[in-house]
Amino acid sequence: MKYSASKEDYLKAIFHLQTEQSMVTTNALAVAMQARPASITDMLKKLKSEKLLIYERYKGFRLNNEGKKIAVQVIRKHRLWEYFLVHKLKFGWDEVHEVAEELEHITSKKLIDQLDAFLNFPVTDPHGDPIPDRSGKFNSPKQLNLLDFPMNTPAKVSSVASQTSDILELLDHKSIHIGTRLEIRKKFLFDNSIELKVKNQAPITVSEQVAQKIFVHNDE
């Protein structure tokens, strides 16, 4: 029960994709993995023969319980390492993803459980994503996309759905972080941009593309 870094990355990508579409397609995974469709098919055959997913040619695929279990453990490692990098090694939240992408493949159960304890069992990573516990359980807090959130209602930023440093840099610049309390002041129908008010700050405007990536929950 030890899988290559590449296989772990595949399982993780499929896991994320199948929360949206119930059957994942070869092309979708090819985009996510930045590989050609032919390579995806090759790997699917291997993962199927290792009984980590169900797959019938031309019909799509999805992880079975065993595949999910492994994917979740990789996600757990990824997010714990991101937390470590930000809170212990003073990395910015926009520079941890690449490194965690490597660290997540270190194979030592003790390592990750001790790390978890050392970090005091954090429940969300620096991007606000939930960290599953050692049994694989997520404590996902309810959250809404900023675009669907009501105006003039206290909100707290809970996660940012992107790992690319461009958007994180932009949010950094506008002083929007996980935990930032804000309210929506205006929604411009013309371009779906949104004006936000953060306490003690001048109002700021974010584009639809940015708002789409921000998730919040009710702040009390």
Add this chain to the structure above:
Amino acid sequence: MKYSASKEDYLKAIFHLQTEQSMVTTNALAVAMQARPASITDMLKKLKSEKLLIYERYKGFRLNNEGKKIAVQVIRKHRLWEYFLVHKLKFGWDEVHEVAEELEHITSKKLIDQLDAFLNFPVTDPHGDPIPDRSGKFNSPKQLNLLDFPMNTPAKVSSVASQTSDILELLDHKSIHIGTRLEIRKKFLFDNSIELKVKNQAPITVSEQVAQKIFVHNDE
């Protein structure tokens, strides 16, 4: 300037071997790498073409400056991670080597320099081996093998030249650690075993094979 985990392991192994023999042999490296001689030859050709060592067929090989530089950085990473595992994640000194063998290949300069700072720039790893600084300089303290050390002279254990958990477990059991102060009481010529006295403890005997692995320095 990025090398595979395998190449880094080769460079590291050659680096260690060439402190003893000035020219390293294919067979010696095959033993160290637990691989067949044919595989060693294959890799040597690659490392040579990447200008990391000097090598002429049938004549032996040794790292050039560039090869040494890379090896030292890998060693630095290995030892810093070992330190982290023992001092932050409560690993025993006998269970860190395998994990560090993987962690040492993570490729992020920032990661390792921040880790170094986080650990307060340690100078020796849990086995007493010196940790090179970011420029690659070793601050190696003078040390003598226990077999060559005079009797009835205060000594302090500075390092243990083995990564296998068998010997570390044995030393653990006999309460010998890095930093332990002891004196040699007797040297038995019959089998070269040695009787040691640790303060407030009954005298203990170690075999020649064990003594060979223990390095000490004068304790004032």
Add this chain to the structure above:
DNA sequence: ATTTATTTTTAGGCTAATCTAAAAAATAAA
């Protein structure tokens, strides 16, 4: 219901890192 376009799979290749078995070179022994 054909034709056309898209998606997915197969066929065949490539590279890195390993292996075994056989050949060649170097070293040691007779």
Add this chain to the structure above:
DNA sequence: TTTATTTTTTAGATTAGCCTAAAAATAAAT
């Protein structure tokens, strides 16, 4: 200084993970 032994290298395979180009299956359009 031949012969035998040991060491090292070459030759040829294998596996994982990727690729391109072509074929096959499915979906969309006329």
